[in-house]
Amino acid sequence: MTTANSLTWTPLSLEDVPALTALLNRVDQADDLGEPAEEPSTREWLTLPGRDLALDSLAVRDGDDLVAVSLADVHLRLDRDGRARCQLLGTVDPAYRRQGLGAALFEHGERRAAELATARHPGAPAVYRTSGGRDPEADSDPSAPLTGGADVRPLLERRGYRRVRSWLSMTRELPGAGLPVTDPEGARVSAPSDTEREATRLAHLAAFADHWGSAPIGEERWNMLWSSHTARRELSTIAVDRDGTVLAYVIAAEERPGVLYFALVGTRPEARGRGLARAVVARTLGAAVQAGYALAELEVDAESLTGATRLYEALGFARDAVHSTYEKPVA
Known part of the structure:
Protein backbone atom coordinates (compact mmCIF):
# COMPACT_ATOMS: atom_id res chain seq x y z
CA MET A 1 0.00 0.00 0.00
CA TRP A 167 23.11 -10.74 28.42
CA LEU A 168 26.72 -9.80 29.08
CA SER A 169 28.91 -8.85 26.16
CA MET A 170 32.50 -9.79 27.05
CA THR A 171 35.75 -9.06 25.24
CA ARG A 172 39.38 -10.13 25.49
CA GLU A 173 42.28 -8.33 23.87
CA LEU A 174 44.65 -10.58 21.96
CA PRO A 175 47.22 -11.87 22.59
CA GLY A 176 46.70 -10.70 26.18
CA ALA A 177 47.75 -12.82 29.14
CA GLY A 178 49.12 -16.29 28.59
CA LEU A 179 46.60 -19.10 28.18
CA PRO A 180 46.53 -22.28 30.28
CA VAL A 181 47.88 -25.46 28.72
CA THR A 182 44.96 -27.89 28.73
CA ASP A 183 44.97 -31.57 27.82
CA PRO A 184 41.77 -33.08 29.19
CA GLU A 185 41.96 -36.79 29.76
CA GLY A 186 39.96 -38.96 27.37
CA ALA A 187 39.19 -36.26 24.82
CA ARG A 188 40.72 -34.99 21.59
CA VAL A 189 40.68 -31.19 21.32
CA SER A 190 40.95 -29.86 17.76
CA ALA A 191 39.24 -27.88 15.03
CA PRO A 192 36.15 -29.69 13.74
CA SER A 193 36.06 -31.35 10.35
CA ASP A 194 33.01 -31.12 8.13
CA THR A 195 32.21 -34.76 8.94
CA GLU A 196 31.70 -33.69 12.58
CA ARG A 197 29.01 -31.14 11.75
CA GLU A 198 26.05 -33.24 12.93
CA ALA A 199 27.87 -34.55 15.99
CA THR A 200 28.52 -30.94 17.00
CA ARG A 201 24.86 -30.02 16.49
CA LEU A 202 23.81 -32.91 18.73
CA ALA A 203 26.25 -31.68 21.37
CA HIS A 204 24.70 -28.21 21.10
CA LEU A 205 21.19 -29.60 21.56
CA ALA A 206 22.30 -31.44 24.69
CA ALA A 207 24.31 -28.51 26.06
CA PHE A 208 21.45 -26.00 25.82
CA ALA A 209 18.49 -28.27 26.62
CA ASP A 210 18.42 -26.91 30.19
CA HIS A 211 19.13 -23.25 29.31
CA TRP A 212 16.58 -20.46 29.56
CA GLY A 213 14.56 -19.89 26.39
CA SER A 214 16.53 -22.39 24.34
CA ALA A 215 14.82 -24.23 21.47
CA PRO A 216 16.47 -27.02 19.44
CA ILE A 217 18.03 -25.92 16.16
CA GLY A 218 17.21 -28.08 13.14
CA GLU A 219 19.70 -29.49 10.66
CA GLU A 220 18.95 -26.95 7.90
CA ARG A 221 19.58 -23.87 10.02
CA TRP A 222 22.58 -25.50 11.68
CA ASN A 223 24.10 -26.26 8.27
CA MET A 224 23.71 -22.60 7.25
CA LEU A 225 25.38 -21.47 10.48
CA TRP A 226 28.16 -24.02 9.99
CA SER A 227 28.84 -22.94 6.40
CA SER A 228 28.13 -19.21 6.75
CA HIS A 229 30.58 -16.89 5.01
CA THR A 230 31.54 -15.54 8.45
CA ALA A 231 32.19 -18.99 9.93
CA ARG A 232 35.80 -19.72 10.87
CA ARG A 233 35.87 -23.48 11.25
CA GLU A 234 39.66 -23.63 11.51
CA LEU A 235 39.39 -21.42 14.60
CA SER A 236 36.42 -23.30 16.07
CA THR A 237 37.15 -26.12 18.51
CA ILE A 238 35.56 -29.37 19.62
CA ALA A 239 36.44 -31.87 22.36
CA VAL A 240 35.64 -35.42 21.22
CA ASP A 241 35.72 -38.67 23.18
CA ARG A 242 36.99 -42.02 21.90
CA ASP A 243 33.54 -42.92 20.58
CA GLY A 244 33.33 -39.79 18.41
CA THR A 245 30.85 -37.98 20.66
CA VAL A 246 31.40 -34.22 20.78
CA LEU A 247 31.51 -33.28 24.46
CA ALA A 248 32.23 -29.53 24.24
CA TYR A 249 32.58 -26.99 21.45
CA VAL A 250 33.24 -23.41 20.35
CA ILE A 251 31.74 -22.20 17.07
CA ALA A 252 33.73 -19.15 15.93
CA ALA A 253 32.87 -16.47 13.38
CA GLU A 254 34.35 -13.24 12.07
CA GLU A 255 31.63 -10.63 11.78
CA ARG A 256 34.01 -7.66 12.00
CA PRO A 257 37.57 -7.53 10.66
CA GLY A 258 40.10 -8.43 13.34
CA VAL A 259 37.46 -9.58 15.85
CA LEU A 260 36.78 -13.27 16.45
CA TYR A 261 33.27 -13.84 17.74
CA PHE A 262 32.51 -16.89 19.88
CA ALA A 263 29.05 -17.49 18.41
CA LEU A 264 28.28 -20.66 20.40
CA VAL A 265 30.01 -22.28 23.36
CA GLY A 266 28.68 -25.32 25.17
CA THR A 267 29.36 -28.54 27.05
CA ARG A 268 27.16 -31.61 27.36
CA PRO A 269 25.68 -31.80 30.89
CA GLU A 270 27.29 -35.17 31.60
CA ALA A 271 30.71 -33.80 30.61
CA ARG A 272 30.67 -30.65 32.75
CA GLY A 273 33.25 -30.25 35.48
CA ARG A 274 36.06 -31.92 33.52
CA GLY A 275 37.75 -28.77 32.23
CA LEU A 276 36.50 -29.31 28.68
CA ALA A 277 34.96 -25.85 28.31
CA ARG A 278 38.22 -24.28 29.42
CA ALA A 279 40.10 -26.46 26.93
CA VAL A 280 38.01 -25.58 23.88
CA VAL A 281 37.87 -21.85 24.69
CA ALA A 282 41.62 -21.74 25.29
CA ARG A 283 42.35 -23.59 22.06
CA THR A 284 40.22 -21.15 20.01
CA LEU A 285 41.83 -18.15 21.72
CA GLY A 286 45.29 -19.54 20.94
CA ALA A 287 44.33 -20.14 17.31
CA ALA A 288 42.97 -16.59 17.08
CA VAL A 289 46.28 -15.21 18.35
CA GLN A 290 48.18 -17.24 15.76
CA ALA A 291 45.83 -15.97 13.04
CA GLY A 292 46.48 -12.35 14.02
CA TYR A 293 43.16 -11.37 15.57
CA ALA A 294 43.20 -8.33 17.87
CA LEU A 295 40.07 -9.06 19.90
CA ALA A 296 37.84 -11.94 20.97
CA GLU A 297 34.19 -11.31 21.79
CA LEU A 298 31.25 -13.33 23.12
CA GLU A 299 27.84 -12.95 24.73
CA VAL A 300 26.67 -14.91 27.77
CA ASP A 301 23.48 -15.17 29.78
CA ALA A 302 23.94 -12.99 32.86
CA GLU A 303 22.17 -15.70 34.87
CA SER A 304 23.95 -18.66 33.27
CA LEU A 305 23.24 -21.80 35.28
CA THR A 306 26.65 -23.23 34.37
CA GLY A 307 28.67 -20.32 35.76
CA ALA A 308 30.04 -19.56 32.29
CA THR A 309 30.78 -15.94 33.21
CA ARG A 310 33.33 -17.06 35.82
CA LEU A 311 35.04 -19.30 33.26
CA TYR A 312 35.36 -16.49 30.73
CA GLU A 313 36.69 -14.08 33.34
CA ALA A 314 39.28 -16.67 34.37
CA LEU A 315 40.39 -16.84 30.73
CA GLY A 316 40.85 -13.07 30.47
CA PHE A 317 37.48 -11.86 29.21
CA ALA A 318 36.10 -8.63 30.70
CA ARG A 319 32.55 -7.36 30.81
CA ASP A 320 31.92 -4.77 28.12
CA ALA A 321 28.16 -4.13 27.95
CA VAL A 322 24.77 -5.47 28.98
CA HIS A 323 21.96 -6.19 26.51
CA SER A 324 18.35 -7.03 27.21
CA THR A 325 15.59 -9.32 25.96
CA TYR A 326 11.92 -8.34 26.24
CA GLU A 327 8.91 -10.68 26.10
CA LYS A 328 5.14 -10.75 26.27
CA PRO A 329 2.72 -13.66 25.96
CA VAL A 330 0.84 -14.22 22.71
CA ALA A 331 -2.85 -13.76 23.53
Whole structure:
Protein backbone atom coordinates (compact mmCIF):
# COMPACT_ATOMS: atom_id res chain seq x y z
CA MET A 1 0.00 0.00 0.00
CA THR A 2 1.00 3.66 -0.34
CA THR A 3 0.58 6.16 2.48
CA ALA A 4 -0.36 9.81 2.14
CA ASN A 5 3.24 10.91 2.58
CA SER A 6 4.35 8.64 -0.29
CA LEU A 7 5.89 5.89 1.86
CA THR A 8 5.16 2.46 0.41
CA TRP A 9 4.75 -0.76 2.39
CA THR A 10 5.64 -4.08 0.73
CA PRO A 11 7.28 -7.39 1.70
CA LEU A 12 11.03 -7.80 1.52
CA SER A 13 12.63 -9.75 -1.32
CA LEU A 14 16.16 -10.89 -2.11
CA GLU A 15 16.47 -7.90 -4.44
CA ASP A 16 16.45 -5.78 -1.27
CA VAL A 17 19.77 -7.17 0.00
CA PRO A 18 21.82 -4.03 -0.93
CA ALA A 19 19.17 -1.60 0.37
CA LEU A 20 18.63 -3.58 3.58
CA THR A 21 22.38 -3.76 4.19
CA ALA A 22 22.61 0.02 3.72
CA LEU A 23 19.72 0.55 6.19
CA LEU A 24 21.32 -1.71 8.79
CA ASN A 25 24.58 0.19 8.48
CA ARG A 26 22.86 3.58 8.87
CA VAL A 27 21.21 2.29 12.04
CA ASP A 28 24.47 0.75 13.26
CA GLN A 29 26.30 4.06 12.91
CA ALA A 30 23.55 6.22 14.42
CA ASP A 31 22.85 3.88 17.35
CA ASP A 32 26.50 3.02 18.05
CA LEU A 33 25.79 -0.71 17.86
CA GLY A 34 29.19 -1.87 16.63
CA GLU A 35 27.52 -4.42 14.33
CA PRO A 36 28.18 -3.39 10.71
CA ALA A 37 26.35 -5.46 8.10
CA GLU A 38 27.66 -7.08 4.93
CA GLU A 39 25.57 -8.12 1.95
CA PRO A 40 26.44 -11.85 2.18
CA SER A 41 25.26 -11.92 5.81
CA THR A 42 22.08 -10.05 4.92
CA ARG A 43 21.33 -12.56 2.17
CA GLU A 44 21.92 -15.49 4.52
CA TRP A 45 19.65 -13.88 7.12
CA LEU A 46 16.83 -13.48 4.60
CA THR A 47 17.13 -17.05 3.30
CA LEU A 48 17.14 -18.97 6.58
CA PRO A 49 15.05 -22.16 6.29
CA GLY A 50 11.44 -21.68 7.35
CA ARG A 51 11.20 -18.05 6.19
CA ASP A 52 8.59 -16.83 3.74
CA LEU A 53 9.48 -13.23 3.01
CA ALA A 54 6.21 -12.57 1.18
CA LEU A 55 4.24 -13.29 4.37
CA ASP A 56 6.72 -12.88 7.24
CA SER A 57 8.26 -9.51 6.36
CA LEU A 58 7.21 -5.92 5.85
CA ALA A 59 9.38 -3.15 4.42
CA VAL A 60 8.75 0.60 4.38
CA ARG A 61 10.20 2.45 1.41
CA ASP A 62 10.68 6.10 0.56
CA GLY A 63 11.24 6.02 -3.16
CA ASP A 64 14.18 3.67 -3.72
CA ASP A 65 15.34 3.86 -0.11
CA LEU A 66 14.46 1.21 2.46
CA VAL A 67 13.69 3.08 5.68
CA ALA A 68 12.16 0.43 8.01
CA VAL A 69 11.69 -3.33 8.14
CA SER A 70 10.18 -6.04 10.30
CA LEU A 71 10.40 -9.82 10.15
CA ALA A 72 8.53 -12.43 12.18
CA ASP A 73 10.45 -15.63 12.88
CA VAL A 74 8.75 -18.47 14.77
CA HIS A 75 11.11 -21.25 15.81
CA LEU A 76 10.38 -24.59 14.22
CA ARG A 77 10.49 -26.35 17.60
CA LEU A 78 9.16 -25.53 21.05
CA ASP A 79 11.53 -24.18 23.68
CA ARG A 80 12.47 -25.99 26.88
CA ASP A 81 9.30 -24.72 28.57
CA GLY A 82 7.03 -25.99 25.80
CA ARG A 83 6.43 -22.55 24.30
CA ALA A 84 6.45 -21.39 20.69
CA ARG A 85 9.19 -18.76 20.47
CA CYS A 86 8.10 -15.85 18.27
CA GLN A 87 11.09 -13.65 17.50
CA LEU A 88 10.28 -10.15 16.24
CA LEU A 89 13.12 -8.55 14.30
CA GLY A 90 13.31 -5.16 12.69
CA THR A 91 14.52 -1.58 12.74
CA VAL A 92 13.65 1.96 11.65
CA ASP A 93 16.01 4.45 10.02
CA PRO A 94 16.85 7.13 12.63
CA ALA A 95 15.60 9.85 10.28
CA TYR A 96 12.13 8.24 10.15
CA ARG A 97 11.58 7.49 13.84
CA ARG A 98 8.75 8.89 15.98
CA GLN A 99 6.37 8.79 13.03
CA GLY A 100 4.50 5.66 14.08
CA LEU A 101 6.43 3.27 11.82
CA GLY A 102 7.73 1.14 14.67
CA ALA A 103 4.26 0.62 16.15
CA ALA A 104 2.84 -0.31 12.74
CA LEU A 105 5.64 -2.79 12.12
CA PHE A 106 5.08 -4.38 15.53
CA GLU A 107 1.39 -4.75 14.69
CA HIS A 108 2.28 -6.65 11.52
CA GLY A 109 5.01 -8.72 13.15
CA GLU A 110 2.86 -9.78 16.11
CA ARG A 111 -0.07 -10.69 13.89
CA ARG A 112 2.07 -12.77 11.53
CA ALA A 113 4.00 -14.43 14.36
CA ALA A 114 0.75 -15.47 16.04
CA GLU A 115 -0.45 -17.02 12.78
CA LEU A 116 2.81 -18.92 12.38
CA ALA A 117 2.80 -20.12 15.98
CA THR A 118 -0.74 -21.46 15.61
CA ALA A 119 0.13 -23.23 12.36
CA ARG A 120 3.41 -24.75 13.56
CA HIS A 121 2.54 -25.46 17.18
CA PRO A 122 -1.26 -25.73 17.52
CA GLY A 123 -2.41 -25.61 21.12
CA ALA A 124 1.00 -24.65 22.54
CA PRO A 125 1.49 -21.42 24.50
CA ALA A 126 3.49 -18.81 22.62
CA VAL A 127 5.59 -15.80 23.53
CA TYR A 128 6.78 -12.77 21.58
CA ARG A 129 10.45 -12.01 22.07
CA THR A 130 12.53 -9.07 20.88
CA SER A 131 15.69 -7.14 21.71
CA GLY A 132 15.58 -4.21 24.12
CA GLY A 133 19.01 -2.94 23.11
CA ARG A 134 22.05 -2.08 25.22
CA ASP A 135 21.89 -0.72 28.78
CA PRO A 136 23.35 2.76 29.38
CA GLU A 137 26.72 2.92 31.08
CA ALA A 138 26.50 3.02 34.88
CA ASP A 139 27.91 6.55 35.04
CA SER A 140 25.87 7.98 32.13
CA ASP A 141 23.46 10.89 32.48
CA PRO A 142 19.98 9.45 33.22
CA SER A 143 18.39 12.25 31.19
CA ALA A 144 20.50 11.54 28.09
CA PRO A 145 18.77 9.92 25.07
CA LEU A 146 19.01 6.12 25.00
CA THR A 147 21.48 4.64 22.51
CA GLY A 148 22.53 1.16 21.50
CA GLY A 149 19.02 0.29 20.32
CA ALA A 150 17.55 0.90 23.78
CA ASP A 151 15.36 3.75 22.52
CA VAL A 152 12.84 1.07 21.53
CA ARG A 153 12.10 0.32 25.21
CA PRO A 154 9.32 2.91 25.72
CA LEU A 155 7.48 1.46 22.71
CA LEU A 156 7.93 -2.08 24.02
CA GLU A 157 6.63 -1.17 27.45
CA ARG A 158 3.59 0.58 25.97
CA ARG A 159 2.85 -2.61 24.04
CA GLY A 160 3.01 -4.76 27.17
CA TYR A 161 6.52 -6.18 26.84
CA ARG A 162 8.64 -6.69 29.94
CA ARG A 163 12.35 -7.25 30.37
CA VAL A 164 13.00 -10.92 31.09
CA ARG A 165 16.72 -11.49 30.54
CA SER A 166 20.09 -9.75 30.48
CA TRP A 167 23.11 -10.74 28.42
CA LEU A 168 26.72 -9.80 29.08
CA SER A 169 28.91 -8.85 26.16
CA MET A 170 32.50 -9.79 27.05
CA THR A 171 35.75 -9.06 25.24
CA ARG A 172 39.38 -10.13 25.49
CA GLU A 173 42.28 -8.33 23.87
CA LEU A 174 44.65 -10.58 21.96
CA PRO A 175 47.22 -11.87 22.59
CA GLY A 176 46.70 -10.70 26.18
CA ALA A 177 47.75 -12.82 29.14
CA GLY A 178 49.12 -16.29 28.59
CA LEU A 179 46.60 -19.10 28.18
CA PRO A 180 46.53 -22.28 30.28
CA VAL A 181 47.88 -25.46 28.72
CA THR A 182 44.96 -27.89 28.73
CA ASP A 183 44.97 -31.57 27.82
CA PRO A 184 41.77 -33.08 29.19
CA GLU A 185 41.96 -36.79 29.76
CA GLY A 186 39.96 -38.96 27.37
CA ALA A 187 39.19 -36.26 24.82
CA ARG A 188 40.72 -34.99 21.59
CA VAL A 189 40.68 -31.19 21.32
CA SER A 190 40.95 -29.86 17.76
CA ALA A 191 39.24 -27.88 15.03
CA PRO A 192 36.15 -29.69 13.74
CA SER A 193 36.06 -31.35 10.35
CA ASP A 194 33.01 -31.12 8.13
CA THR A 195 32.21 -34.76 8.94
CA GLU A 196 31.70 -33.69 12.58
CA ARG A 197 29.01 -31.14 11.75
CA GLU A 198 26.05 -33.24 12.93
CA ALA A 199 27.87 -34.55 15.99
CA THR A 200 28.52 -30.94 17.00
CA ARG A 201 24.86 -30.02 16.49
CA LEU A 202 23.81 -32.91 18.73
CA ALA A 203 26.25 -31.68 21.37
CA HIS A 204 24.70 -28.21 21.10
CA LEU A 205 21.19 -29.60 21.56
CA ALA A 206 22.30 -31.44 24.69
CA ALA A 207 24.31 -28.51 26.06
CA PHE A 208 21.45 -26.00 25.82
CA ALA A 209 18.49 -28.27 26.62
CA ASP A 210 18.42 -26.91 30.19
CA HIS A 211 19.13 -23.25 29.31
CA TRP A 212 16.58 -20.46 29.56
CA GLY A 213 14.56 -19.89 26.39
CA SER A 214 16.53 -22.39 24.34
CA ALA A 215 14.82 -24.23 21.47
CA PRO A 216 16.47 -27.02 19.44
CA ILE A 217 18.03 -25.92 16.16
CA GLY A 218 17.21 -28.08 13.14
CA GLU A 219 19.70 -29.49 10.66
CA GLU A 220 18.95 -26.95 7.90
CA ARG A 221 19.58 -23.87 10.02
CA TRP A 222 22.58 -25.50 11.68
CA ASN A 223 24.10 -26.26 8.27
CA MET A 224 23.71 -22.60 7.25
CA LEU A 225 25.38 -21.47 10.48
CA TRP A 226 28.16 -24.02 9.99
CA SER A 227 28.84 -22.94 6.40
CA SER A 228 28.13 -19.21 6.75
CA HIS A 229 30.58 -16.89 5.01
CA THR A 230 31.54 -15.54 8.45
CA ALA A 231 32.19 -18.99 9.93
CA ARG A 232 35.80 -19.72 10.87
CA ARG A 233 35.87 -23.48 11.25
CA GLU A 234 39.66 -23.63 11.51
CA LEU A 235 39.39 -21.42 14.60
CA SER A 236 36.42 -23.30 16.07
CA THR A 237 37.15 -26.12 18.51
CA ILE A 238 35.56 -29.37 19.62
CA ALA A 239 36.44 -31.87 22.36
CA VAL A 240 35.64 -35.42 21.22
CA ASP A 241 35.72 -38.67 23.18
CA ARG A 242 36.99 -42.02 21.90
CA ASP A 243 33.54 -42.92 20.58
CA GLY A 244 33.33 -39.79 18.41
CA THR A 245 30.85 -37.98 20.66
CA VAL A 246 31.40 -34.22 20.78
CA LEU A 247 31.51 -33.28 24.46
CA ALA A 248 32.23 -29.53 24.24
CA TYR A 249 32.58 -26.99 21.45
CA VAL A 250 33.24 -23.41 20.35
CA ILE A 251 31.74 -22.20 17.07
CA ALA A 252 33.73 -19.15 15.93
CA ALA A 253 32.87 -16.47 13.38
CA GLU A 254 34.35 -13.24 12.07
CA GLU A 255 31.63 -10.63 11.78
CA ARG A 256 34.01 -7.66 12.00
CA PRO A 257 37.57 -7.53 10.66
CA GLY A 258 40.10 -8.43 13.34
CA VAL A 259 37.46 -9.58 15.85
CA LEU A 260 36.78 -13.27 16.45
CA TYR A 261 33.27 -13.84 17.74
CA PHE A 262 32.51 -16.89 19.88
CA ALA A 263 29.05 -17.49 18.41
CA LEU A 264 28.28 -20.66 20.40
CA VAL A 265 30.01 -22.28 23.36
CA GLY A 266 28.68 -25.32 25.17
CA THR A 267 29.36 -28.54 27.05
CA ARG A 268 27.16 -31.61 27.36
CA PRO A 269 25.68 -31.80 30.89
CA GLU A 270 27.29 -35.17 31.60
CA ALA A 271 30.71 -33.80 30.61
CA ARG A 272 30.67 -30.65 32.75
CA GLY A 273 33.25 -30.25 35.48
CA ARG A 274 36.06 -31.92 33.52
CA GLY A 275 37.75 -28.77 32.23
CA LEU A 276 36.50 -29.31 28.68
CA ALA A 277 34.96 -25.85 28.31
CA ARG A 278 38.22 -24.28 29.42
CA ALA A 279 40.10 -26.46 26.93
CA VAL A 280 38.01 -25.58 23.88
CA VAL A 281 37.87 -21.85 24.69
CA ALA A 282 41.62 -21.74 25.29
CA ARG A 283 42.35 -23.59 22.06
CA THR A 284 40.22 -21.15 20.01
CA LEU A 285 41.83 -18.15 21.72
CA GLY A 286 45.29 -19.54 20.94
CA ALA A 287 44.33 -20.14 17.31
CA ALA A 288 42.97 -16.59 17.08
CA VAL A 289 46.28 -15.21 18.35
CA GLN A 290 48.18 -17.24 15.76
CA ALA A 291 45.83 -15.97 13.04
CA GLY A 292 46.48 -12.35 14.02
CA TYR A 293 43.16 -11.37 15.57
CA ALA A 294 43.20 -8.33 17.87
CA LEU A 295 40.07 -9.06 19.90
CA ALA A 296 37.84 -11.94 20.97
CA GLU A 297 34.19 -11.31 21.79
CA LEU A 298 31.25 -13.33 23.12
CA GLU A 299 27.84 -12.95 24.73
CA VAL A 300 26.67 -14.91 27.77
CA ASP A 301 23.48 -15.17 29.78
CA ALA A 302 23.94 -12.99 32.86
CA GLU A 303 22.17 -15.70 34.87
CA SER A 304 23.95 -18.66 33.27
CA LEU A 305 23.24 -21.80 35.28
CA THR A 306 26.65 -23.23 34.37
CA GLY A 307 28.67 -20.32 35.76
CA ALA A 308 30.04 -19.56 32.29
CA THR A 309 30.78 -15.94 33.21
CA ARG A 310 33.33 -17.06 35.82
CA LEU A 311 35.04 -19.30 33.26
CA TYR A 312 35.36 -16.49 30.73
CA GLU A 313 36.69 -14.08 33.34
CA ALA A 314 39.28 -16.67 34.37
CA LEU A 315 40.39 -16.84 30.73
CA GLY A 316 40.85 -13.07 30.47
CA PHE A 317 37.48 -11.86 29.21
CA ALA A 318 36.10 -8.63 30.70
CA ARG A 319 32.55 -7.36 30.81
CA ASP A 320 31.92 -4.77 28.12
CA ALA A 321 28.16 -4.13 27.95
CA VAL A 322 24.77 -5.47 28.98
CA HIS A 323 21.96 -6.19 26.51
CA SER A 324 18.35 -7.03 27.21
CA THR A 325 15.59 -9.32 25.96
CA TYR A 326 11.92 -8.34 26.24
CA GLU A 327 8.91 -10.68 26.10
CA LYS A 328 5.14 -10.75 26.27
CA PRO A 329 2.72 -13.66 25.96
CA VAL A 330 0.84 -14.22 22.71
CA ALA A 331 -2.85 -13.76 23.53
